[in-house]
Amino acid sequence: MDAEGEQDKHTQRRLSAIVAADVVGFSRMMERDEEGTLARLKRHRSDFIDPSIAKHKGRMVKTMGDGLLVEFASVIDAVRCAVEVQQGMAQRNSSAPADVRIDLRIGVNLGDVIIDEGDVFGEEVNIACRLEGLAEPGGICVSQLVSDHIRDKLPLTLVDYGKRSLKNIERPIHCFGIKVDAGAGTGPPRKAYAAAAAPPLSIMVLPFANLSDDPAQEYFADSLVEDLTTDLSRIAGMFVIARNTAFTYKGKAVDVKQAGHDVGVNYVLEGSVRRVGDHVRVNAQLIECDTGGHLWADRFGGDVGSLFALQDSITSNLATILSVELIEAAARQASRRTNPDSVDLVMRGRAAAMRPRGRENALEAQGYYEEALRIAPDWCEARIGLAEVLVGKVLSLLSADRAADLARADELVSSALAEQPNSAWAHYVKGEILRSLRRPSDAAREYERTIALHRNHAPAIADLAFVKILTGEPGEALLLLERAILMSPRDPLLAIWHSRIGQAEMYLERYEAAKAALETSLGLNPGLAWSYFYLAALHALTGNKEKATAFLAEAQRLSPDLKSVAHYKSVSQISHPKLELLRERTLIQGLRLAGLPER
Numbered sequence: 001m002d003a004e005g006e007q008d009k010h011t012q013r014r015l016s017a018i019v020a021a022d023v024v025g026f027s028r029m030m031e032r033d034e035e036g037t038l039a040r041l042k043r044h045r046s047d048f049i050d051p052s053i054a055k056h057k058g059r060m061v062k063t064m065g066d067g068l069l070v071e072f073a074s075v076i077d078a079v080r081c082a083v084e085v086q087q088g089m090a091q092r093n094s095s096a097p098a099d100v101r102i103d104l105r106i107g108v109n110l111g112d113v114i115i116d117e118g119d120v121f122g123e124e125v126n127i128a129c130r131l132e133g134l135a136e137p138g139g140i141c142v143s144q145l146v147s148d149h150i151r152d153k154l155p156l157t158l159v160d161y162g163k164r165s166l167k168n169i170e171r172p173i174h175c176f177g178i179k180v181d182a183g184a185g186t187g188p189p190r191k192a193y194a195a196a197a198a199p200p201l202s203i204m205v206l207p208f209a210n211l212s213d214d215p216a217q218e219y220f221a222d223s224l225v226e227d228l229t230t231d232l233s234r235i236a237g238m239f240v241i242a243r244n245t246a247f248t249y250k251g252k253a254v255d256v257k258q259a260g261h262d263v264g265v266n267y268v269l270e271g272s273v274r275r276v277g278d279h280v281r282v283n284a285q286l287i288e289c290d291t292g293g294h295l296w297a298d299r300f301g302g303d304v305g306s307l308f309a310l311q312d313s314i315t316s317n318l319a320t321i322l323s324v325e326l327i328e329a330a331a332r333q334a335s336r337r338t339n340p341d342s343v344d345l346v347m348r349g350r351a352a353a354m355r356p357r358g359r360e361n362a363l364e365a366q367g368y369y370e371e372a373l374r375i376a377p378d379w380c381e382a383r384i385g386l387a388e389v390l391v392g393k394v395l396s397l398l399s400a401d402r403a404a405d406l407a408r409a410d411e412l413v414s415s416a417l418a419e420q421p422n423s424a425w426a427h428y429v430k431g432e433i434l435r436s437l438r439r440p441s442d443a444a445r446e447y448e449r450t451i452a453l454h455r456n457h458a459p460a461i462a463d464l465a466f467v468k469i470l471t472g473e474p475g476e477a478l479l480l481l482e483r484a485i486l487m488s489p490r491d492p493l494l495a496i497w498h499s500r501i502g503q504a505e506m507y508l509e510r511y512e513a514a515k516a517a518l519e520t521s522l523g524l525n526p527g528l529a530w531s532y533f534y535l536a537a538l539h540a541l542t543g544n545k546e547k548a549t550a551f552l553a554e555a556q557r558l559s560p561d562l563k564s565v566a567h568y569k570s571v572s573q574i575s576h577p578k579l580e581l582l583r584e585r586t587l588i589q590g591l592r593l594a595g596l597p598e599r
Contacts, residue, residue, distance in 0.1 A: 011116045017078035017108060018120065018128040019070040024103040024137040025262060026066035044102050048088055056081035061120050071120055075110045075149045082106045082140050086180045090138055099248055107131030108142040110149065127173060130166040134175055137245060144174035160419060163376040165341045172376055200330035200347045202265040204241035205229050207250040212275040221273040224311055231319040234454040236425040237381055241265060260289025267326060278303050282314055286325055296325045319456045320488035327351050342379055345372035349385050354492045358527045359398050365389045380416045384426050387412040391432045397529060397559045409433055424454035431463060440470045440576065458488035462497045472578025474504035495525030502534055507582040511538050529559035537590025548594035565591055566599045
């Protein structure tokens with residue numbers, strides 16, 4: 001037999017499910033305790049992991065120190081085994097100290113592989129190994145082909161991670177996480193051991209230091225971190241290291257760059273709590289792991305009369321501020337790359353969309369999202385982001401074709417909701433679309449759903465307030481707007497919220513308060529046409545025709561379509577008879593006095 005025939009005898013191809021697994025933080029544990037770490041890993045393997053693999057008809061291909069590569073003839077068996085292993089390991093680790101836990105990451109892929117002398121080779125094997133690196137500790141990450149095979153056959157919850165660019169794999173791979181009942185998280189995936197390769201929005205909230213003599217503040221500090229970890233995990237696209245992992249650093253001097261590298265995140269939040277008399281002060285700072293540089297720092301505080309209310313207020317403030325800071329930071333990182341992928345483009349789109357509403361920012365954000373969808377047409381985040389920009393153009397009177405933009409926005413967000421029915425971001429955008437279609441009650445339900453899914457979604461609270469204005473309840477609207485501003489005092493939408501306060505005060509016929517709010521709005525964003533529009537009416541109502549004329553001219557310069565009372569009514573979102581009466585005797589009357597023609 002010739003050499004080629006001899007090679008064929010040992011080499012074959014077959015369809016296989018490949019499971020790759022490794023131990024989280026193995027090198028760190030070995031450095032601390034080589035013999036103990038090896039003994040624990042061997043015990044877990046002999047007592048539980050290897051028997052589970054055999055039970056599900058898996059073939060151990062090879063071990064690599066802290067890793068395993070296993071082949072299954074059935075993808076159902078492979079996933080059942082992966083889930084059983086992660087659930088069992090969580091139970092076995094339940095009483096173990098955090099620094100000696102053996103936690104696994106598991107990746108599962110299905111495809112055609114090469115078998116050569118018992119080993120497995122090929123791109124599908126490489127993908128399985130890369131998927132393992134995307135899984136969180138105690139979690140499982142699978143390819144779309146695996147998810148398609150198990151979706152209707154196993155009672156598991158799949159979390160869409162979107163398309164990801166994997167090292168040395170030419171095409172983006174659509175990835176899914178499997179929610180494991182025994183505590184696996186549901187956030188977006190990450191790549192192990194490389195902060196530069198971590199998901200753009202990835203953070204660990206370190207335990208806050210208690211700088212007080214009062215031991216009771218220890219509980220307050222820990223509760224603050226736990227709540228903040230939960231709230232950050234609700235932000236679209238955010239990966240947050242679980243509380244149990246973060247608290248392994250409690251009471252230790254932490255090298256933030258190393259800590260971020262160890263757990264695979266781009267950012268770390270650290271802070272301290274100090275009580276002075278009846279006042280609690282919380283300091284927090286956001287650090288970029290790659291450079292160790294401080295990106296943001298702030299101080300929060302309040303009286304200790306109600307610690308729960310204070311904790312809730314500080315947590316809400318921190319979560320909303322960090323959502324903005326992290327997206328901006330991720331966008332800056334993306335802008336430094338010469339060949340941005342779809343993830344980079346979405347981050348840049350989100351950052352542009354968060355800036356004050358205006359034509360240039362809207363077009364910039366739309367361009368990024370369009371390019372992201374060209375690269376990855378099925379990515380939900382890109383669809384939701386583009387839908388938000390399109391409806392935002394309509395609401396800001398920047399759209400050249402309202403009907404077309406709304407129709408496309410609705411199609412995009414509806415397809416996203418079909419895949420991710422619990423996406424707070426998608427429900428919020430759906431509410432914006434319904435509001436622009438003059439369906440305030442339906443919009444309100446979407447905003448309420450958004451808030452139920454993400455309690456710190458300040459824009460949803462502020463837009464629910466606007467619906468209250470639209471349905472003739474300006475007093476209730478003011479309470480909601482105050483809540484949104486308290487929750488997010490530096491929000492990019494703050495100018496719009498103050499403008500809405502001005503509208504509510506105008507409809508309550510408190511004209512001086514309305515002027516003050518609208519002037520605050522313009523101080524934050526001098527490009528808001530609506531604020532000039534309302535100020536024109538208010539100054540006309542209070543007898544200052546000169547100012548009224550000047551404000552009206554500026555409103556029309558910014559939005560040339562505001563040319564008549566009839567046109568304003570045609571684009572207004574008001575459809576409630578109660579507000580029609582309020583509007584006629586305030587805004588409409590004021591605009592007529594300011595010189596706006598009827599038609």
